[in-house]
Amino acid sequence: MSKLSTSFYLTNNVESIARLLLGKFIFTKINGMLTGGIITETEAYNGVLDKASHAYGGKRTNRTEVMYRQGGIAYVYLCYGVHYLLNVVTADSDIPHAVLIRGIYPIIGVNNMLDRTGKSKVDYNLTNGPGKLSKALGIDNSLNGVKYDSNKLWIEDREIIVRNEDIVIGPRIGVDYAGEDSLLPYRYILLYQNYTNYIS
């Protein structure tokens, strides 16, 4: 039940962090509402070298500026004008690595998640997409740049064991524009297990 400290996020190997985030618990506390779940899907974005990254080629804009800060903060941006997507900025400052959180399994504060999403059933389908989990967790761009050890947003290690055989690795979603980099095996999926005994 320990909150991950900033040092967890500072390695410059973004793939390893994407792997290690599987099975961790992510929480938000927004307007007094505590919600959280188990991270089940991530994607690594490998900074300036990665054509799929917003920071490819060292591109710096207002939006991408938080990616260049020291790891351990959130990068939130609007996609398709509709969905907020939540990333974990990693690595040292000036190294714009990030991990997109693509899916969680809902565990904590599920009634708040149902209210926010208008859904009626608690299962993987409630938060199995980057836009959906942001909606369920109450994430919007006001969390952009917020540290992952804050009181609004944090990640905990509750010692779920994630074995390599529980993981599927493959190419990322929706990044066809990145050419050959769209084929890189930067997507990490934790195979479904029964988490219902954790729900509260």
Add this chain to the structure above:
DNA sequence: CGTACGATCTGCT
């Protein structure tokens, strides 16, 4: 200033 488009999801067919 104008325009094109996106690290998606939903609902309808």
Add this chain to the structure above:
DNA sequence: GCAGATCGTACGA
């Protein structure tokens, strides 16, 4: 399976 939603960001004029 596909179109539509919907708007901030990026970039060129």
